Amino acid sequence: MAHETMDVSVIIVNYNVRELLRQALKSVLRASEYVRAEIIVVDNNSVDGSISMVRREFPDVVLIGNENNVGFATANNQAIRQATGRYLLILNPDTIVQEDTLEALVQFMDDTPDAGAAGPKILNPDGSFARESRRSFPTPRVALYRMTGLSRLFPRSRIFGKYNLSYLPEDEVSEVDALSGSCMMVRKDALERGWHSNPAACPGAGLLDEAFFMYGEDLDWCYRIQHAGWKIYYTPATQIIHYKGASTRKNDLRYVRLFHGAMLRFANKHLQQDYPRFFLWGLRLAVIVRGAVAAVTSWLRHPALTDFMMLTGAMAILGWYRSSTLAAGFPLLFYMTVGPGFAAAATSGIGALGGYRGRALRLGPVLAGVTLAVCLLATASFFVKQIAFSRVTVLASLPSGLLVLGVARLVRRGIRPIRGRTILVGVRTDIKDLVKALQPKLSLAGFVETQPDTTTNTQNDVPRLGTVHQLRDIVKVYGIRDVVFAASSLSNKEIFALLRRLQGLRVQCRILAADAKHITGNDSALLEAEDAIGALPGSSRIFGALAALIGAAVYPLVAAAARMCGGKWTTLAKHTRQWPDVLIGRRPLVGFRAGDPYMPPSDWGLSEGVFAVTDALDPGEANAAEQAYWYYVRNQSAVLDWIIVTRAIRLMR
Numbered sequence: 001m002a003h004e005t006m007d008v009s010v011i012i013v014n015y016n017v018r019e020l021l022r023q024a025l026k027s028v029l030r031a032s033e034y035v036r037a038e039i040i041v042v043d044n045n046s047v048d049g050s051i052s053m054v055r056r057e058f059p060d061v062v063l064i065g066n067e068n069n070v071g072f073a074t075a076n077n078q079a080i081r082q083a084t085g086r087y088l089l090i091l092n093p094d095t096i097v098q099e100d101t102l103e104a105l106v107q108f109m110d111d112t113p114d115a116g117a118a119g120p121k122i123l124n125p126d127g128s129f130a131r132e133s134r135r136s137f138p139t140p141r142v143a144l145y146r147m148t149g150l151s152r153l154f155p156r157s158r159i160f161g162k163y164n165l166s167y168l169p170e171d172e173v174s175e176v177d178a179l180s181g182s183c184m185m186v187r188k189d190a191l192e193r194g195w196h197s198n199p200a201a202c203p204g205a206g207l208l209d210e211a212f213f214m215y216g217e218d219l220d221w222c223y224r225i226q227h228a229g230w231k232i233y234y235t236p237a238t239q240i241i242h243y244k245g246a247s248t249r250k251n252d253l254r255y256v257r258l259f260h261g262a263m264l265r266f267a268n269k270h271l272q273q274d275y276p277r278f279f280l281w282g283l284r285l286a287v288i289v290r291g292a293v294a295a296v297t298s299w300l301r302h303p304a305l306t307d308f309m310m311l312t313g314a315m316a317i318l319g320w321y322r323s324s325t326l327a328a329g330f331p332l333l334f335y336m337t338v339g340p341g342f343a344a345a346a347t348s349g350i351g352a353l354g355g356y357r358g359r360a361l362r363l364g365p366v367l368a369g370v371t372l373a374v375c376l377l378a379t380a381s382f383f384v385k386q387i388a389f390s391r392v393t394v395l396a397s398l399p400s401g402l403l404v405l406g407v408a409r410l411v412r413r414g415i416r417p418i419r420g421r422t423i424l425v426g427v428r429t430d431i432k433d434l435v436k437a438l439q440p441k442l443s444l445a446g447f448v449e450t451q452p453d454t455t456t457n458t459q460n461d462v463p464r465l466g467t468v469h470q471l472r473d474i475v476k477v478y479g480i481r482d483v484v485f486a487a488s489s490l491s492n493k494e495i496f497a498l499l500r501r502l503q504g505l506r507v508q509c510r511i512l513a514a515d516a517k518h519i520t521g522n523d524s525a526l527l528e529a530e531d532a533i534g535a536l537p538g539s540s541r542i543f544g545a546l547a548a549l550i551g552a553a554v555y556p557l558v559a560a561a562a563r564m565c566g567g568k569w570t571t572l573a574k575h576t577r578q579w580p581d582v583l584i585g586r587r588p589l590v591g592f593r594a595g596d597p598y599m600p601p602s603d604w605g606l607s608e609g610v611f612a613v614t615d616a617l618d619p620g621e622a623n624a625a626e627q628a629y630w631y632y633v634r635n636q637s638a639v640l641d642w643i644i645v646t647r648a649i650r651l652m653r
Contacts, residue, residue, distance in 0.1 A: 116230025127499030195229030426486030
């Protein structure tokens with residue numbers, strides 16, 4: 001294959017998104033049936049098992065493994081130097097292409113000889129049109145309209161909507177300034193020579209500029225392709241889905257810094273000769289202001305601030321109520337110190353236990369954080385007499401704080417998509433097995449068939465809600481928030497068409513892989529169907545020490561029970577015999593077990609523990625060991641350790 005001229009070389013740069021990469025590769029392989037294609041994956045030192053997955057499941061893929069994260073541009077250049085295709089398709093791992101995507105783009109490039117690059121229609125996971133499908137260069141005026149929000153307020157204006165060319169029809173071929181680096185087909189000749197020129201007279205665009213680590217390299221590349229005489233085209237002949245992760249959230253401070261920093265780099269590189277210096281300084285000022293606004297907005301939206309204000313208010317109400325029962329009211333010092341101090345201690349405790357990350361609706365960190373705050377406040381009142389106004393109020397703060405924060409979380413949980421508001425879309429003959437795979441993890445409201453059939457109303461106790469022709473109405477009538485499309489029943493092209501029908505609805509769309517083990521979600525998170533554990537990040541060392549102290553205290557009883565009863569007690573005694581090792585830090589409470597069929601890589605940083613992560617898996621889930629260990633590495637916490645240990649004890653034999 002390496003010596004055969006290919007139509008297209010598909011290049012994917014991966015960094016710790018194994019499951020997304022798996023789905024992207026599957027979709028590319030299906031699309032490769034109609035063209036001569038090679039696939040090159042460049043891995044930037046992922047530690048999630050991406051390399052082993054590609055080698056095991058996609059042996060024909062050319063794999064380049066880097067020893068460190070060299071960045072997007074550098075990694076792509078590594079693959080471009082090895083590519084043999086007439087065209088290069090730069091593709092993100094968090095994408096899924098249609099079955100005709102490669103064929104349609106190759107055909108477009110063949111039919112358009114002056115095209116240096118072309119990009120397809122990009123869809124958001126909810127089926128809506130992604131504005132980054134085509135763009136203009138960020139000149140100072142265009143950048144100003146974008147950063148001030150005028151482009152969003154007046155998207156149909158040829159003046160204000162210039163950046164994303166939002167005034168152009170989505171379904172028409174257009175010549176544009178730039179395309180999205182998430183999916184862009186580039187003519188290899190355009191890198192080596194200019195349009196209708198010899199290389200000496202007009203050199204080509206060359207490789208990606210490695211000075212752009214993340215963002216902006218696609219803009220820069222398109223700019224240089226155009227300056228080599230080639231044209232850039234947007235074509236709606238085919239489409240892809242682009243799943244975007246946290247790094248692309250538009251109000252995220254990191255996104256603002258990286259994206260607008262790349263915009264400044266582009267301006268300094270290409271626009272200085274065309275615009276006065278004060279225009280570029282104005283652009284720099286706009287980036288600084290935009291970053292400051294994003295930082296303040298992010299802070300104001302943080303749930304810790306809401307919790308702080310609610311707890312401070314609760315303490316103020318308690319102080320006011322207590323003062324009404326006393327002859328003398330509470331001094332102002334109470335409201336200025338005790339209330340805010342209690343709220344700060346509680347929110348800090350909740351944050352330390354991971355209550356503001358991931359699954360922040362759990363009540364465990366709230367209980368621990370509020371209890372810690374009460375203990376600290378009660379202790380402080382003994383030593384600082386000026387704040388010892390009422391220990392009754394301090395004690396009452398425990399149930400009050402739990403009530404306030406607990407109710408708030410329950411309300412938020414009610415607002416979020418809940419179990420039972422998920423539907424599965426697929427072919428009737430596949431529904432039974434798919435429901436069986438999903439039902440333990442998602443409470444399905446029903447399933448939707450791709451073909452009309454009214455012979456029965458249920459399948460595996462899950463109601464049949466209708467057909468795909470009624471999908472939009474079903475989502476609205478039943479209040480559906482999650483739609484899962486079965487990849488075993490539907491082609492990507494069919495899924496994309498159904499996504500377009502749901503455009504504009506507040507619905508989360510996912511794709512269930514053909515093996516029924518992985519669900520790709522539109523927040524770039526993967527819901528593992530084998531996942532048996534949940535987690536909140538936190539301090540697992542403290543939990544390990546406390547558990548070891550308790551275990552050491554009960555070990556004599558456990559040992560006695562093992563001698564008399566055997567069985568499960570013997571297994572438990574073998575584990576609890578190792579508590580001293582946990583106390584002195586020789587081994588962690590949770591880790592791996594030497595000799596198990598699956599051993600996590602050494603660079604994951606796990607040690608042999610008293611309990612293994614796989615102890616929390618059911619016997620039938622042994623094949624999920626790699627996913628379970630990787631989940632633990634990413635989400636290690638005291639709460640997760642507690643879940644693993646208690647589940648392991650329940651499963652002991």
